[in-house]
Amino acid sequence: MSVCRPARCLFSKATATSLPRPPPQRSFHASASRPARKRRPHYPSIKAEDLKLLNQASEAEYPKFDTSETTLLEKKYTRAQIAAIKAAESTIDARDVLTQGQRRTDPWRLNYEDDLAEVDPVTDRPEKLTGDDIKGSKNFRLANDVQRDENIARITSENLAKMYPEGVPEGALDNQEAGRLKSSTEAAFSQAVLDPRVSYTSNNPAALESLGDERHSIVAPDLPRVENRMARQTRRLSTEEEEDPRQKRLLQYLGWEKQKLRSIRVKTLVVHGVTNQTRMGKIRSLYYLTIAGNQDGLLGVGEGKSVEPEEGRKQSVMSAIRNMRPVPRYENRTTFGDLEQKVGATKVQLFSRPPGFGLRVQHLIFELARAAGLQDLSAKTPRSRNKMNVIKATWEALTSQKLPDEIARARGKKLVDVRKVYYGGAIH
Template identity: 70%
Template sequence: MSVCRPARCLFSRAAPTTLPKPSPSPLPFSSSAARHHHNRPRSFHTSTPRPARHRRPHYPSIKADDLKLLNQAAQATAPVYKKSELSLLQQQYTPDQLAAIEAAEAVIDRKDLYIQGSLRTDPWRLPYEDDLAEVDPVTDIPDKLSPESIKGKKTFREANALERDEAIARIANENMAKLYPDGVPEGQLSEKDQQRLEEHMEAALMQASMDPRAVYTGPNQKALDTLADPRHSRIYADLPRIENRMMRQTRRLASDEEEDPRQKRLLKYLDWDKDKLKQIRTKTLVVHGVTNQTRMGKIQSMYFLTIAGNGNGLLGVGEGKSVEPEEGKKQSVMAAIRNLRPVPRYENRTIFGDLEKKVGATKVQLFSRPPGFGLRVQHLIFEMARAAGLHDLAARTPRSRNKMNVIKATWEALCNQKLPDEIARARGKKLVDVRKVYYGGSVH
């Protein structure tokens, strides 16, 4: 063992120890105290000061070795095309497409693909892996072909009955071959499989009978096949629907709409269909809140008053009340349609004479008017007259104008009119001239 080793280690490993820094000395009380303090510096701290702690960075720094690992992983994930692979690509793509591929490969960094790239997991991703190099008949539009692509004669003639039957049989077999690539199942089938087979056969025959190749024939088979080729059509065929779980959940057909049980009972009560119900116009005229005092406290709810009419002699009024506003409105609409009553109309435009009806403290007076007079009434009576199909009318409300009472009084007055033939029958007379006898001879 060499003697120099400990010395070399001692000199090389020697490090200056951290000593306390001398603090500024206070003012000396005496010369001897000053000399003593100068000879022996003293600190007021009992422990040595610790160096300042470095703040940790928010993001760890990436070392050069890690970068090399990332580059290697990126090269393995997206390697550079080899010569053999480029030769294969030249067989599938044109030179312009290859140039575009190489430009894209040069622009996109492989390391970014490895770090940021990930497979799509959203519902709108493709249900299969595709490099989009070939045309998909479901999602891609077929290329438009011109008549120059058809070789030979392009003449057609209408097929006779025998040729039509042969063409239908041939096209139906082609359609069945598409549905059953492995052949039509034979032998004893289950009831479900037999029903599916019959449905497929019926669909194949129906499609074959509608195919233009079964209607026309010609000497050139290639030209005949273009009749059913969408690439030779001016209008592309409709793209088929892609059936998946997301499409079934988002698509909602008119036949799949939820039917309101209240509406179903109303249609059964009126013996109507939905088309006739759609002709009824409804409008909510009165909406306000009501409060019911119970032992449980005050129960607040909404009140609705709605009118309904077809604009051709039918008018109804309905009320509804519920804690939920939508429920109360539906109740009033259904009640108004259920309470539709006929409104007699003179010449399908006005009422028979003057009417007066009193409900509570509200009195409503209605007056017939000549053609072209219009509806000169307040807004509530205007809506009711328009729903009933009245075009010439005047009205007054000399007393209380409570909205609910005005609507009810107008409805009762319009539906309970005294007709001239009823008055004549009650008097035992014949109805001769309505205008001259019952309207004072005024002929409009």
């Protein structure tokens, strides 16, 4: 092995060497060498015209306070707060806020429209007071039953006045307003019972009010009132619930309301893992088969498959509700005669039964019959009992029944002739 190359590498690293410099190597790249390249700026250069437009936009979006606005601020904020506002405005460039800033959309974003004049129980630390701030006597004693009832009534009225600033509604109320008034009264009463001003009394009104002031209480602060912002943010009405986009499209497709959709009986009967062989390897996912019915003549079967378990189940549920079809029922309890359906190697035989017979079928057909609203039925599966095929065959048999009036119309006869039962009760 030649030692010329290691020796040349070793001597080239020496600080002082008498070896001649090697000739410059030929570059095989089309681009210029690194030393020959110009240094690129970290930030794009802005032209004078664009800078003028940016200054105009920043001044229009974030204007500076004039003298009249500063006078109004002095009435609401202290001198230290005004000094902090001015320091922040002088430090933050409005152009940077316009080009780099953006409003947050997450649920924990701050309320940008807040003037920060009130103490927020979520983000601010409330001011604490000591006993020296209470003027007069600081003695308390337990209230008797009469005083306790009076305090509960007084504090409940105060809480209701906060909930209804314009007055408690009177007269004839609809069901929604009556329910809202009832829940508000219960909430006001519960807060009044837990208020410490109910259990104690004092000759000094200031000392008594300090029991309900959260600035004086460190151990048990005042409960959040219904009207404050923290309660409004944490309380979510049923009309403001986040909707699944699939559910929203389904409601638009069916023309239903949420209440009607909640009344649908849904049950997942088959769950197993499946594997899809691709060029990237084996991709495992879960398969779901779900049934849906309103227990009054509607029945549907849906399938779903996804890598995520919850996603696949949602797909099957939405598909089952969307595929619901009417199930004809004789006397709203059983089928119109005996039925037979074959899917694959599975054969399902359904037999109508007299009143009080019940559902004497296997568990899969039992769930389908209960979801459809059938009460008297028996069944046989003489061949293969594959779960998926049993469910599909039962669903097709129930939804594709031949009604007696259809048979009579096809034969050109009357319905009583097809059923072989006449008005006199004699059987032909």
